[in-house]
Amino acid sequence: MTRAVVFGYSEVGVRCLRVLLRHGVQVDLVVTHQDDPAEHQWFGSVARLAAEYHIPVTCPADPNTDAIVDRVASLRPDFLFSFYYRHMLCERLLASATRGALNMHGSLLPKYRGRAPVNWAIVNGETETGASLHYMQVRPDAGPLVGQQAVPILIEDTALDVSMRVAAAAERLLDRCLPDLIAGRAPGVPLDLERGSYFGRRRPEDGRIQWHRPALAIHNLIRAVAPPFPGAFGEYGGQVLRVLGSRYLEQPARHPSQAPCLYIDGDDLQLDCCDGKQLTLTRAELGNTPLTASAFVARYGTTPLSLLTSNTRRAS
Template identity: 50%
Template sequence: MSRAVVFAYHNVGVRCLLALLARGVEVPLVVTHTDNPNEDIWFASVARIAAMHGLKVITPEDANEAEVLAAVQAAQPDFLFSFYYRQMLGAALLKSAPRGAYNMHGSLLPRYRGRVPVNWAIIRGETETGATLHTMEIKPDAGAIVDQMAVPILPDDTAQQVFDKVTVAAEAVLWRSLPALLDGSATLQPQDLAQGSYFGGRKPEDGRIDPAWSARTVHDFVRALTHPYPGAFADLPQGRLRLWQTRRAAAVDNMPTRAELRLLGDQMVLACPDGSSLHVLSATLADEPLTPDNFRGRFSAQTVTLGADIPA
């Protein structure tokens, strides 16, 4: 029986850990994170699933500290797997498993290497993404590809909806890859990194809407950052406006030079400088619901221009 130490977190971590166990891989050690109390924990718990299966679990602050390396080496793994673990694993850890270290990444590598690949793919208007199992190197997400699977990004899909698809793809990729990995027959495909780019992490402040964007760009931005993420926003004198759900709509009259939030009958519409618009289906202003019914009372107007808040 093959043995694997697993570094894992989030839904992908849960499903891939379960796939390993279902394939008969012995897991003597699981390394995961302690949940951050300041984070919206909307995803499943690797620690809880590991405990249900009687697996040893540790939650170090630094995965590369000497005590973790010693624990991994003591587990005598054949393989090391990282499934949405949030820290880079150093050279000593990668060398601790004689049959290789493998990572599951939430994109179709070599595209969207780096952090939060699902959110970035939606922000940039992609129509598909996926999951890729690859060998781990010191350079992030650069190792040879074992297998990958694509999933569609529909025009109104949110990041959570796409992430759910990527989770299924990750489980399927690992499930079908494991027999060849375990018997040594897997064929690896080196990445051509020139065909992709590296993307960094995102902070809540990165959710600021540029009032010069087209309606499509704003729509993609909103659905990439909506719940359970902090949301796309613009700061107004009345408070922070957050757009949580939009739908692309028809061209608008009186095309603005900066995006304008307009009350048109019983609908809120964001008119954009490219002449297109969005129906605003869910929004908050200063953390309170903003609706067509209370629009005039919140703004004392039927049109509000976004953009005075954009930093130079």
């Protein structure tokens, strides 16, 4: 019987825990997080799934305390798995697994090591990402690679779309690699970190729109932080202008000399950008009120509305 301790959270955590159980792995402990009531729960619950299988669950604020390390070590797991767990694990925890500690990361390592890999990949206009299973070291996302599963990023995909695609890829990848891990036939391939990249945590403030940037860059930011993430935003007239959805069709701006500006074209709210291209804003709010085409006309008329007024902050 193969035994494991799982550190897991989010949709990847749920799907990968299911894979372990399907393969007959005995999971002796699940370490997860308390849900944050301020965070939109778009993903399944690792704690709930563990409870269904009568697996002990703990939710420590810090997994690296002596109490948790000693508890995990006393279980003598063959494997320790981290599936989208949000804390780094100390060397003593990693060493407690007699056959290896492995992590499932949401990128094609060594690219996008670190935090929020899906969001960063979309912000940077990538057309592909995926899931990577690798052995853990104290240095984040740096241990030898066991396997990868790629997924596409399409031009209209939001971070939620891609996150769900990556979760499905992680499930397929673990299902494919787990028999070899259990049988001892899954050696890791060292990562060339010099060819990769590392990104830090994203915060709500990172969703601020720099209106002078090209249309595609603004579109990438909007979809990278679209709900259920905090959303992209700017200001107009002393109010927060939130842009929660956009469509990029590579159409030329209608009012390039006034860009960046908002205006109505039929039933659509359009944004002309400084590179001479336009975006269709499919969902926007001004001061927490939906900014529909009819609401825009009622408030501002049909004249293009400049976003670089004295009341609008321009990021450098």
